[in-house]
Amino acid sequence: xxxxxxxxxxVTCLGDMFYPEVGVAIVRLLRRLGVAxxxxxxQTCCGLPLFNSGxxxxxxxxxxRTVPLFRESEHVVVPSGSCAWMVKQEYxxxxxxxxxxxxxxxxxxxxxxxxxxLLVRKLGVTRLPxxxxxxxxxxxxxxxxxxxxxxxxxxxxLRNLEGVELVELPGADQCCGFGGSFAVRLPExxxxxxxxxxxxxxxxxxxxLVACDAGCLMxxxxxxxxxxxxxxxxxxxxxxxDGA
Amino acid sequence: MAPAKPALERSGPHLREEDTLLSAPVESRSFxxxxxxxxxxxxxxxxxxxxxxxxxxxxxxxxxAFPQGDALRDRARQxxxxxxxxxxxxxxxxxxxxxxxxxxxxxxxxxxxxxAIILDIARRNQVKLIVKxxxxxxxxxxxxxxxxxxxxxxxxxxxxxxxxQLAHERPSHIIAPAIHKxxxxxxxxxxxxxxxxxxxxxxVITRLARGTLREKFLQADMxxxxxxxxxxxxxxxxxxxxxxxxxxxxxxxxxxxxxxGVEKVIPSMTDLVIFLQILARSATGQKLSSYTTLVRGPxxxxxxxxxxxxxxxxxxxxxxxxxxxxLREALYCLRCGACxxxxxxxRQIGGHAYGDTYPGPIGILMTAMLRGTPAVKDLAxxxxxxxxxxxxxxxxxxxxxxxxxxxxxxxxxKIAPWPERLLFKACGWLLGRPALYRLAAPLARLGQAPFVxxxxxxxxxxxxxxxxxxxxLPAVAARTFGERWAALARxx
Numbered sequence: 001x002x003x004x005x006x007x008x009x010x011v012t013c014l015g016d017m018f019y020p021e022v023g024v025a026i027v028r029l030l031r032r033l034g035v036a037x038x039x040x041x042x043q044t045c046c047g048l049p050l051f052n053s054g055x056x057x058x059x060x061x062x063x064x065r066t067v068p069l070f071r072e073s074e075h076v077v078v079p080s081g082s083c084a085w086m087v088k089q090e091y092x093x094x095x096x097x098x099x100x101x102x103x104x105x106x107x108x109x110x111x112x113x114x115x116x117x118l119l120v121r122k123l124g125v126t127r128l129p130x131x132x133x134x135x136x137x138x139x140x141x142x143x144x145x146x147x148x149x150x151x152x153x154x155x156x157x158l159r160n161l162e163g164v165e166l167v168e169l170p171g172a173d174q175c176c177g178f179g180g181s182f183a184v185r186l187p188e189x190x191x192x193x194x195x196x197x198x199x200x201x202x203x204x205x206x207x208x209l210v211a212c213d214a215g216c217l218m219x220x221x222x223x224x225x226x227x228x229x230x231x232x233x234x235x236x237x238x239x240x241x242d243g244a
Numbered sequence: 245m246a247p248a249k250p251a252l253e254r255s256g257p258h259l260r261e262e263d264t265l266l267s268a269p270v271e272s273r274s275f276x277x278x279x280x281x282x283x284x285x286x287x288x289x290x291x292x293x294x295x296x297x298x299x300x301x302x303x304x305x306x307x308x309a310f311p312q313g314d315a316l317r318d319r320a321r322q323x324x325x326x327x328x329x330x331x332x333x334x335x336x337x338x339x340x341x342x343x344x345x346x347x348x349x350x351x352x353x354x355x356x357x358x359x360a361i362i363l364d365i366a367r368r369n370q371v372k373l374i375v376k377x378x379x380x381x382x383x384x385x386x387x388x389x390x391x392x393x394x395x396x397x398x399x400x401x402x403x404x405x406x407x408x409q410l411a412h413e414r415p416s417h418i419i420a421p422a423i424h425k426x427x428x429x430x431x432x433x434x435x436x437x438x439x440x441x442x443x444x445x446x447x448v449i450t451r452l453a454r455g456t457l458r459e460k461f462l463q464a465d466m467x468x469x470x471x472x473x474x475x476x477x478x479x480x481x482x483x484x485x486x487x488x489x490x491x492x493x494x495x496x497x498x499x500x501x502x503x504x505g506v507e508k509v510i511p512s513m514t515d516l517v518i519f520l521q522i523l524a525r526s527a528t529g530q531k532l533s534s535y536t537t538l539v540r541g542p543x544x545x546x547x548x549x550x551x552x553x554x555x556x557x558x559x560x561x562x563x564x565x566x567x568x569x570x571l572r573e574a575l576y577c578l579r580c581g582a583c584x585x586x587x588x589x590x591r592q593i594g595g596h597a598y599g600d601t602y603p604g605p606i607g608i609l610m611t612a613m614l615r616g617t618p619a620v621k622d623l624a625x626x627x628x629x630x631x632x633x634x635x636x637x638x639x640x641x642x643x644x645x646x647x648x649x650x651x652x653x654x655x656x657x658k659i660a661p662w663p664e665r666l667l668f669k670a671c672g673w674l675l676g677r678p679a680l681y682r683l684a685a686p687l688a689r690l691g692q693a694p695f696v697x698x699x700x701x702x703x704x705x706x707x708x709x710x711x712x713x714x715x716x717l718p719a720v721a722a723r724t725f726g727e728r729w730a731a732l733a734r735x736x
Binding site for chain 1: 653
């Protein structure tokens with residue numbers, strides 16, 4: 001590469017606190033691909049939980065202070081489809097009242113990528129070495145699939161992983177039952193949705209359940225662990241780390 | 245009878261005392277309790293899974309083979325919006341054309357008025373027995389109770405409605421009222437009512453119902469239906485059914501009354517063709533429903549069949565004020581039920597748990613429309629915002645966005661519980677202060693220490709138990725990404 005691409009990591013709150021290994025995997029992966037990665041200071045949470053629960057004034061303030069953190073970033077990579085959706089689809093609208101902030105939010109929206117999208121659509125990387133062998137299946141997280149219209153990029157990466165067989169998950173496009181605060185507002189309903197999802201996961205015979213969203217992974221991983229299932233819920237990045 | 249002029253400016257408080265009495269929930273449990281209860285009902289789970297899976301698969305299949313479907317959906321949405329922009333005009337046109345064909349038009353501002361109008365028509369015609377086609381509008385105003393209270397007998401003639409009438413229940417789905425029942429449960433119900441053995445075979449059950457209903461059709465003095473559409477420039481009332489009962493209800497009794505929400509008017513027959521192509525496909529996965537009944541005026545002097553009187557009741561009941569309200573888009577709804585079938589929440593809890601006339605994602609919006617935002621304090625959160633509803637809606641109503649707006653309203657009007665509001669506002673405050681936010685992880689690590697085994701938490705007290713009762717929770721990492729970054733930066 002002649003001029004090195006620069007990408008900033010927006011690690012997200014769940015990524016920071018619960019899944020730091022995903023962020024680490026992304027940093028190492030991108031560096032191997034010749035990308036310069038930085039991690040702008042002052043990140044907290046994108047504000048999606050506030051926004052979806054109707055706390056828009058609070059979400060607006062989060063957006064207002066998050067957007068400038070990435071002012072100098074050439075591109076921004078996000079490990080969760082839902083947080084990428086928040087930045088790309090909701091930040092500009094939230095900041096519509098302030099022309100300057102709105103413009104800046106639109107600019108950030110255009111430079112922000114969910115990880116699989118960055119790999120496939122921006123970097124044009126589809127063949128990557130794998131950390132695991134065997135059968136994997138993929139769950140479409142709702143915000144990545146229906147919010148950002150992305151079904152193909154994660155599958156492209158998974159299909160091309162050496163030694164990995166991607167089996168389609170029946171009902172892959174159906175919600176896992178996480179839904180942020182929904183999971184604790186209506187825990188029985190959330191769990192009932194999850195049970196059906198996990199039965200479907202186990203029917204595939206896969207050893208790895210892959211998703212591109214920390215929320216879905218928390219829900220499905222938590223359910224699988226509770227069942228004592230041999231299936232592991234992992235983030236796409238975790239399959240790709242250390243493969244080189 | 246002089247037709248009431250559409251009085252669009254009249255849209256005052258629409259929830260009168262009588263409404264509250266008639267619709268007082270028999271159920272004292274809260275929505276979360278009802279929803280949790282529904283997830284434990286084995287029969288309900290079985291019935292819902294079978295029916296919604298079939299509906300969804302048929303819908304997907306029929307649209308996959310219908311490439312023009314997407315463009316027709318866009319067109320249908322445009323027509324609905326155009327109608328709302330000139331609703332008064334189309335209602336006046338509809339009224340004029342129904343009257344020209346010999347029918348009568350009434351305008352009801354409230355549920356109470358709608359009931360009074362229909363009761364009055366029934367009394368003037370000395371009606372004893374009423375046959376009904378399936379109508380959510382009639383459910384909305386609790387019409388059956390009102391008619392029965394006035395001493396009239398009411399027979400539901402749609403098979404699903406007939407079943408739930410026998411069971412003394414209310415519909416749990418917009419187009420499949422008895423979706424919550426298994427075949428075996430329905431057979432048991434029929435056996436109890438008819439005091440004979442009934443096989444759990446849909447054909448046997450249907451034949452039995454048909455035998456009973458045939459008698460009712462022949463004896464009935466009045467037929468009541470809803471309307472899927474009303475065509476303004478011809479004055480035609482359109483009914484979409486699969487059992488042909490709609491046709492019998494509108495042609496055999498002396499009097500036909502059709503009740504519809506004002507938003508169901510469409511401009512022309514050309515528009516009707518657009519809607520008919522997407523309605524059945526979205527609802528049941530059929531290209532067209534088995535029967536499309538077009539009713540224009542009562543029996544004419546030269547005709548041998550049809551009712552002597554035709555009445556169309558146009559109902560506001562909270563709709564008109566939403567022309568300028570946040571729920572405007574919900575007025576596009578065709579009542580196809582597709583959003584229910586794909587909704588992960590509806591699929592777990594069924595319609596009754598929602599606790600009002602209209603269940604499912606669109607039902608939450610309709611309940612807010614009919615009863616006001618405080619009535620959906622809990623229901624507004626009965627969605628994971630997965631977006632499946634918006635994806636299948638034939639007129640592309642952005643239901644998730646509207647649910648988020650309802651939630652915003654709940655906060656703004658301080659309807660949401662104060663501990664919740666306090667918690668979210670505190671979170672918002674914290675997220676604006678990265679230095680304090682960075683202390684959250686070390687604090688959480690201290691707090692979680694007694695509960696962590698192998699990096700996971702299997703049980704937490706009080707509120708957190710809502711997660712850990714059924715799912716493990718990952719422990720807050722020994723070092724957050726932020727704490728690892730300095731070392732990671734040096735790797736480069």
